Amino acid sequence: MVFLYLCPMEKEHQIFGIRAILEAIDAGAAIDKVFVQKEASGDLMKKLLAALKRNNVNHAFVPIEKLNRLTPNNHQGAVATISPIAFYDLDILLEELNSANKTPLLLILDQISDARNFGAIIRTAECTGVHGIIISKSGAAPVNGDTVKTSAGAVFNMPICKVEHIKDAIFTLQASGIKTVAATEKTDQLLYDVSFSEPVAIIMGSEDRGINPSVLKIVDEKAKLPMFGNIGSLNVSVACGAFLYEAVRQRQ
Structure with missing residues (x-):
């Protein structure tokens, strides 16, 4: 029992x-x-x-x-x-999006470990029409009480896929015609110069290390936010919100 x-x-x-x-x-x-x-x-x-x-x-x-x-x-x-939720299978999610003739907008979270950041990202993702979030089985933040609270319950409305390896998920998305865009400061391209109106998956990195270098090597594009202050980075949930609302602006 x-x-x-x-x-x-x-x-x-x-x-x-x-x-x-x-x-x-x-x-x-x-x-x-x-x-x-x-x-x-x-x-x-x-x-x-x-x-x-x-x-x-x-x-x-x-x-x-x-x-x-x-x-x-x-x-x-x-x-x-x-987990208080059931996780999605990535292949099934992609099949559902294809059957519904939707232009996929997905999020990949590479080793984001803070449950509150995870919840805040889920909340913003739900508000901006994200069709699904992809996380790894190991190293990712848990879906716990903090996640549910900071997501304001949005976690129950958002398909979340757990995968063995982020890199394999990226290859699957690319094979399905979905462009992968990494949010990273290791580029000269601003997010405003990237097209988000096509099928796309935005990749956000961990709070302390950012996106894994091996992941950066295989993405289709890299983009960054303009920064003007003395502090060189934003909280990952805030940066994620900026990327998602640029996608919303372009898709309207």
Whole structure:
């Protein structure tokens, strides 16, 4: 039996206990992340670690104090957070957009790890008519209570696709005739000189490192925002909003 614990602070679904988490993995539950106690041992823990690796489940090793803060229950060295939404398959999303004769406007988030930034981006994306958001299975911010709150509930209206690798998703989009545009300061081209009226996916990078260099090598175009102040960068959710509203302006 799988036990769910509803965290009173974040209204976030959790699974605690190694056997319960193993059952959830076998059942195909939408697990966002598993927190595993550092230096924990035992046959059952080895089985859990093998299942996490085999199913590419996002996980982290943490001190027991972290697990004790996550749940007052007997966690047995492992706590999993469960997404409140069901994730989309990228190929199915593209098929639906094609069937509806829509001009795709997509977002790719490369290793954005802050749940509040993620929620703010989802909210702006929903307001600007984005058809879907693509994130990686590992390293991405979880869909948790903070995400839901900062998105103002928009997370329930936005298709979100989890993929194994961002680069593979980009290749899939390009093969489907969707242009990929990276938001990066490593270019001389401003976003106002890029066409967003055609099928396009905008790529935003992580809060601290930006877009992965290997991703930058394969995108179709790069664009940046003009900056006039002493601070050389914007919060990623603010920058994302500027790119999306330029796309809205061009599409109207």
